[in-house]
Amino acid sequence: xxxxxxxxxxxxxxxxEIIDExxxxxxxxxxRGTASTKLIKASYGSVIxxxxxxxxxxxxxxxxxxxxxxxxNYVSNSDEVLVKLTETTxxxxxxxxxxxxxxxxxxxxxxxxx
Ligand SMILES: [Zn+2]
Numbered sequence: 001x002x003x004x005x006x007x008x009x010x011x012x013x014x015x016x017e018i019i020d021e022x023x024x025x026x027x028x029x030x031x032r033g034t035a036s037t038k039l040i041k042a043s044y045g046s047v048i049x050x051x052x053x054x055x056x057x058x059x060x061x062x063x064x065x066x067x068x069x070x071x072x073n074y075v076s077n078s079d080e081v082l083v084k085l086t087e088t089t090x091x092x093x094x095x096x097x098x099x100x101x102x103x104x105x106x107x108x109x110x111x112x113x114x
Contacts, residue, residue: 004080010098015085022081035085043077044070 009015019037023029027039050066057065090099090113097108104114 004082007081007083008086009083010086012085015083018083022083027079027081030080037083039081039083041079041081043073043079045073045077 007018009018015037019029019039022039022041025041027041030038030040032038049069053065053069054063086100090101091097092099092106092108092111092113094111095106095109097106099106099108099113105112
């Protein structure tokens with residue numbers, strides 16, 4: 001099965017950087033939002049494996065064997081990454097530690113935030 005990895009940047013800059021980095025690695029954007037973007041890297045199997053399959057099976061199966069191998073790789077080895085921005089735009093008024101917007105208490109000093 002293909003797996004979905006999740007990356008959690010803490011700032012908008014880091015969010016853009018991770019997306020850029022993944023595109024450089026061959027990922028394509030599947031859907032893009034302001035706080036979360038899904039990228040996918042399709043796998044079609046190795047060229048060498050395709051040649052071997054073609055030599056032994058492809059020429060008499062009219063490439064069906066190659067198509068099956070390609071489909072199998074696409075389904076099981078494609079890689080998905082979800083980049084999800086976790087907002088940390090707020091800071092604790094007492095200790096200045098970064099806090100999540102939904103936090104009720106500071107995770108660093110325990111001060112009440114709301
Ligand atoms: Zn604090």
